Amino acid sequence: MTRSLKRRLAHVAARRFAQRSAPVFLDRAVVSFSFDDFPKSAATTGARILEDRGLRGTFYATASNMGRVVNGVRQYDAEDLARLSERGHEIGCHSATHPWLARETEDRILTEFEANRDHLALLGHTKPLRTHAYPYGDVSPRVKRHAGRWFAASRGIWPGLNEGHIDLALLRCVSLEPHILVRRSARDWIDLAVRRKAWLIFLTHDVTEDHSRYGTDPGALAGVVDHAIAAGAAVLPVAEALDLALARPREPQAETRLEGLADGRGLAAGGLAAGGLAAGGLGTGGLGRALCRPLAR
Ligand SMILES: [Zn+2]
16 A cells, blocks of 8 residues: 555544534634644734734644744744733644654653643643644544543644534634635635535634745735625634534523414424423533533643
């Protein structure tokens, strides 16, 4: 078997197995902006583009990147971390040292999650890291299972919308890298999400005019954010979008069901049954919320 075929099969296995399937309930599209690693320009320019519009994003932090220059790109520092958190942005986990997790031992995978949390806590970020992004998007059924014990949801790099039944262990996302957007532009992705009332997560890295191949131009990012707003999507950090997506719609009020009985709509009993279901719905809703709770120890 060739190496590329092996890799392709591994990708298929990663998508198909170890799923944490959950139904989503959205009455309008949601768009999330996430920044991986994360570069200093994401914490300053990227965050400012969102804040200027009253919005917030998700910053997936790798503890070992802090204060360093990685592949020529200056990374965040402790001050950035504190400011972002204070202003209501989400800080998520992107592992402690940015390894290819699928190649690592079980112990190392867990150490990556634990060490990242502990290092960020030493820097003063003690809020739970509720969501996670796999470094390089590298994932396997085994890695998904471990991540599921720590995080409410993990984001990969498989392009697509999150709709219908989503895999909490592998949320889909669309990178703002130009070569990813050749077939469908960022604006078209947003329009598609709006039509389908789906959740769209964008991914980028540095936000500067001379950005890396993984980053984006500030003007381009601002244009995409403005398009999401104009198209009527809610723009939320990943963890908040997850809460919204998993929250079951409210069942009809008791008065409404009684009205049904009064005007002879016999199947109001069905309404009552639905009310019973509502109780069940609440139970499931409770599960949804439980799933969103940070699982990290
Ligand atoms: Zn990364």
